[in-house]
Amino acid sequence: MDSPVAVVGGSGRLGRLIVQRLLDRGETVRALGRTVQPARRLLPPGATFTPGDVRDPATLAEPLAWTSAVVFCVEPGTDDEGPDRPEATLYLGLRNVLEAATAGGARPHVVLVSQLHATHRGHPLNAYGRVLDWRRAGEELLREWGLPYTVVRPGWLIDDHAAGDRVRLEQGDQGFGQVSRTDVADACVQALYSPSATGVTFEMFNEPGSRLTDWEQAFAALETDRVVVA
């Protein structure tokens, strides 16, 4: 890509895997998160870390200026009130990120890491700060923003392939299962290089079987979202 890729939440467990994959492809990577020390210790060499809090637009302007792509993989809090509530990070925070990333007319491809059950208002998870409602609101905000985008809804994240090596992509938010962070990182990065991943939303799970090798083909089998992007 001809300008940097920003990974918001790039110091986290999933974010670091995404950062590494982008560096492996020769991209210039800007990782953002709130906490400096663990990030500098944990991030792969070659990534630039900038302290950035999605709730504070002043911290986002510089690292998100004129990027080719933005991956958003921020972990929300779970309280109903207070600065870390899901509304503040997953909705208002995402809006701050989109505003910073499109300043001056920039049009990065945005990959949003959401979660399974994002459309299930009555799910018990929604008792935690209405996290599912704010996930869904963030997804809708991104779809309507008019940028090229991909929404990835992982199942329960794990750090191994205990659920199997095969990746299953689904749509309709009816599935359930686990998925490895490495596969989700692959999906987030592959989406940036696969034309078929633009304007789609999908869930991800692992199951027994062989590893996915042709991501473009897997994305091409998905339905494009109702809101068509330019």
Ligand SMILES: NC(=O)c1ccc[n+]([C@@H]2O[C@H](COP(=O)([O-])OP(=O)(O)OC[C@H]3O[C@@H](n4cnc5c(N)ncnc54)[C@H](OP(=O)(O)O)[C@@H]3O)[C@@H](O)[C@H]2O)c1
């Ligand atoms: N756990 C699951 O089963 C599951 C399932 C589906 C989807 N997900 C989602 O997948 C994503 C990645 O998960 P993970 O396990 O890799 O999370 P993680 O290790 O907790 O990493 C979260 C990242 O978000 C950053 N962050 C938190 N608040 C922030 C803020 N206000 N501004 C900027 N950065 C902020 C953290 O850095 P600082 O703390 O330094 O800010 C960290 O880099 C999250 O969105 C998560 O909700 C998780």
